[in-house]
Amino acid sequence: MPAITHKTNHFVSNSFHLIIMLSAWGFALVITSCLFLWLGYLLDKMLGTAPIFMLGFLVLSIIGCFIEIYEESLKLITLSKN
Numbered sequence: 001m002p003a004i005t006h007k008t009n010h011f012v013s014n015s016f017h018l019i020i021m022l023s024a025w026g027f028a029l030v031i032t033s034c035l036f037l038w039l040g041y042l043l044d045k046m047l048g049t050a051p052i053f054m055l056g057f058l059v060l061s062i063i064g065c066f067i068e069i070y071e072e073s074l075k076l077i078t079l080s081k082n
Contacts, residue, residue: 036061
C-alpha cells in the first residue's frame with residue numbers, strides 16, 4: 001500500500017509568501033513615513049524652520065523604503081528562478 005503524501009502547490013505557497021511580504025513592506029512604508037514626518041515636525045518646531053526637515057525626512061523615508069523593497073524583490077526573483 002503506497003504511503004499517502006501531502007502534495008503542496010509551490011505556486012500557491014510562493015504567491016502567499018509574496019503577498020505577505022508586500023503587505024509587510026506596505027505597512028513598513030506607512031509607519032516609517034509617519035515616524036519621520038513626526039521627527040521632522042519636532043525638529044522644525046525646535047529650530048523654528050519651515051517644513052524643511054519634515055519634508056526632507058519624508059522623502060528620505062520613502063526613498064529608503066523603496067530601495068529596501070527593490071532589494072527584497074530582487075532576492076525573491078532570484079529565489080524563484082532556482
